[in-house]
Amino acid sequence: MLIALIAKNKVGFIDGCCKKPSTNSPLFHQWERCNAIVLSWIMNTVSKELFTRIVYARDAENMWEDLKERFDKVNGSRNFSLHQEIGSLSQGNTTVSIYYTKLKQLWDEYASLITLPSCGCETSKAYLEHHQKLKLLQFLMGLNESYNSLRIQMLMVSPLPSVGQAYSIISQEESHKGIIS
Structure with a gap:
């Protein structure tokens, strides 16, 4: 609305x-x-x-x-539940796309419950960068072990890729594996 x-x-x-x-x-x-x-x-x-x-x-x-x-009540138990779902979500036997979409939905719901800083100050920028790094780490942690080498490579890059870039790389790898199989 x-x-x-x-x-x-x-x-x-x-x-x-x-x-x-x-x-x-x-x-x-x-x-x-x-x-x-x-x-x-x-x-x-x-x-x-x-x-x-x-x-x-x-x-x-x-x-x-x-x-x-x-x-419009920010419910502590819903906030806890979202953190728990995000932390425990893993790819399992789904595609990377399905896993990423589910994770993104959880992030979006969480974002609707909180207010992220929006000023242009350095502290705000640093917090938003930290928030993006957390999303990247959450995404990488939930991937199947078959993506372990790519996960390690991405974590060694400086600066770290965005979660969108990481998804794109992993998705390409998944497509490549599908062609070879």
Whole structure:
């Protein structure tokens, strides 16, 4: 939902930046129309059970805050569970592509629960680099032993490859093994 609101330049209706003008303002009717559009988008994306609880809302910001209060909880047990899944995930008998896709889904879900620093300071850059290295190590640790020599080669390279580059290299190796077999 947030992605759609960003794309339509309507986030201000849910974050409070776009305040309701007074009724005698020339912008009042335009604000009401945009607010109604945002309300309808939100209502059309929620379950039927939630819809009956929010159908009478008149303000997108209040509706959003209500939904956020109910559902936007960073749950410690979910955070723990994601770390556990990421740490224990291995390729097993699946393809590298399936393994990487599953790992990427877990990383994306985890990223939605936390806020990574976004300023341009050196500390932020260093943290983001560290975060990317952790992802690379997690990916490499879960690969089958048949990729051990490639794993060692990648870890000896300076600078380390990105996780995307590592996936590409391993995927090419998997394709090559498939052709030889």
